Amino acid sequence: MLREGEWPRAAATLVVVESPAKAKSIQKMLGPGYEVRASLGHVADLPERELGVDVERDFAPTYEVKKDKKPVVEALKRAAKGKRLLIATDPDREGEAIGWHVARLLGRDPKEPLRVEFHEITPRVVRQAVQNPRPIDQNLVDAQQARRVLDRLVGYNLSPLLSLEFRKRALSAGRVQSVALRLLVEREEEIEAFRPEEYWTLEGVFALGQDRTLPASLYEVEGKRLWAGQGEKEGKLHLANEAQAKALTEEVKGRSYRVVQVETRERRKSPPPPFTTSTLQQAASSRLGYTASRTMRIAQRLYEGVDLPEGTVGLITYMRTDSVRVSPEALQAAREVIQRIFGLEYLPEGPRVYRNRKEGVQDAHEAIRPTDVRRTPDSVRKYLSDEEYRLYDLIWRRFVASQMRDALYDQTVVLLKDEGEKPRFTFRASGSVLKFEGYLKAWGRGDEG
Incomplete structure (x- = not known):
């Protein structure tokens, strides 16, 4: 096992991630003993022009390499020859499924310890993670696979019926979009049925x-x-x-x-709890005027890594989460920052511990927070674009505020x-x-x- 800061003499390990930006950041952190490459998202999927799901055989899916990813897969196969493989895709079911497909296409056994998981992209966390790989979590893969099969069964079968019924092309149905459309219709019907009642106050x-x-x-x-x-x-x-x-x-x-x-x-x-994905999107919309998609694009860049004088580092934890949980180390760091910047009178007696109100919330990830709360927005401003700075400032302030005294x-x-x-x-x-x-x-x- 390598010690922190110690590298193999040659690139003996191939690390696969999703995006080129993430690959660039992790390559800098791991050094010459590792070769980091990007899969550019999903490399395999159900076939485009057929159902691809055998409903008679327990809904078994048939996968094929996506057309635009064939060169990517071939390049990964060449790079993996004679090397140890580590898969460091995002720590969620989509990332797990991407890793499962990559392992399968590269001829590796997903049950081997080749999956690397981290929730923040910082040198210490990444280096620790690559020394502690685990097998691919088949439960997460099955969850993603079930979602994808349901998407195909609903969309592939119902979309043509919609187009035929309404005599319009390119109408689509979906597991999520059809339900969301029904909710919108029901809400619109409620609005139309509403009868305003006059009242006066003095x-x-x-x-x-x-x-x-x-x-x-x-x-x-x-x-x-x-x-x-x-x-x-x-x-x-x-x-x-x-x-x-x-x-x-x-x-x-x-x-x-x-x-x-x-x-x-x-x-x-x-104070409100630290951000989840949905509350970050809401706050960025109301305070910054950002759309949900714009917010997630910026957050992705902050997560994947920014070049600072001390090296490339991810500024925030993983941005797709429903959890408000925070690690004890991050809580302690926040308390130290509050005392230093705002004063002891703003520091509660003990850390605030938040719990999700809804049952069944996925708690694999922490809340969205700075990877190092001591890294204030002003200290990194000149290394960020204006929109990156504004979103990081929002995340930093929300996390710090969540550990301060009541107003x-x-x-x-x-x-x-x-x-x-x-x-x-x-x-x-x-x-x-x-x-x-x-x-x-x-x-x-x-x-x-």
């Missing part, structure tokens, strides 16, 4: 003296809550038209009001009633004042989410 501005005013909303009339278009309407006062609203306005006006209650209480707002607000509610023996009208005003930024110091107050 707003008042109360003089407090010394040129101060307090805006407040009518809250109750003779103990009956005013319905404001949300929640249950039963048992509440519904101002259904302008005439009713104006009539009530005349009753409300001209009366004297007094403050009957002022209640202030502290409200805590906890604290003073939330105040004021009730005003008309003066008299039997007050009829109650107005309500509420507001909050931020008294301690907490995690917002890093995450900002753009959407506070």
Whole structure:
């Protein structure tokens, strides 16, 4: 077994990854003892012009090398002669399936320890991974294969029927797209069936003296809550038209009001967890204006490696994940950065540990986070494009914020009633004042989410 920083004298090992950018990064990290080549994605698939699934024999698939990948496969075969093979495709079911096809086409046994897995592309992690290969996980391969067979069974059989039924060419059906289309149709039907219901609210501005005013909303009339278009309407006062609203306005006006209650209480707002794939896409859309596909392309580049003075290094962990889990080492590093950059008052007593709320979430990968949180956005800005910097900044801030203290607000509610023996009208005003930024110091107050 090689020690870290020690290389074989000749390129005795072939390492196969998906993309040329990833191959370039890993080649620099592993050195001359390894030859790193890219498969350029999937090398084999079901045939293009036939079903390729034997439904009579347990849905057995038939695979063939993709036309545009035949030169790639031949080049890999030549490169693999007389060499040890390691497969370092992405750590998910698609990557596992690519690795299984590569091993099969190169005449290697997938049960041999030839699969290398890592969730961040940094020299230390990559070098450790190549020294600890494992067999290809057949369960992951079967999962990808089942998904692909279902795609083919649905799409291959239904798409021609759609085209025939609607007398249009190039109509398609799919395992996912057809279900998504149905959800869209059902939602559109709900929107079309919705009948808006008119309602009115009353707003008042109360003089407090010394040129101060307090805006407040009518809250109750003779103990009956005013319905404001949300929640249950039963048992509440519904101002259904302008005439009713104006009539009530005349009753409300001209009366004297007094403050009957002022209640202030502290409200805590906890930080959001670190990013998953979907929450990264949502935040990049709302904060940066990036589409989901653009976000994933940029994240792919940040994951696969950036040239820095200390060498090529991936700046973020694997970007396709549903998990919010974070390694203990990364949590400790985040706490050290928070204390150094923001101060001890922003550091909670212990690390925040997040868990997925939904059952069945794949927890093989960590949340999306910087590979080294000490590598601040400003420290790497000149080595990144503008869009890479902005996305890395977003990921870094979200991860750091997830380990900071709650934001604290003073939330105040004021009730005003008309003066008299039997007050009829109650107005309500509420507001909050931020008294301690907490995690917002890093995450900002753009959407506070």
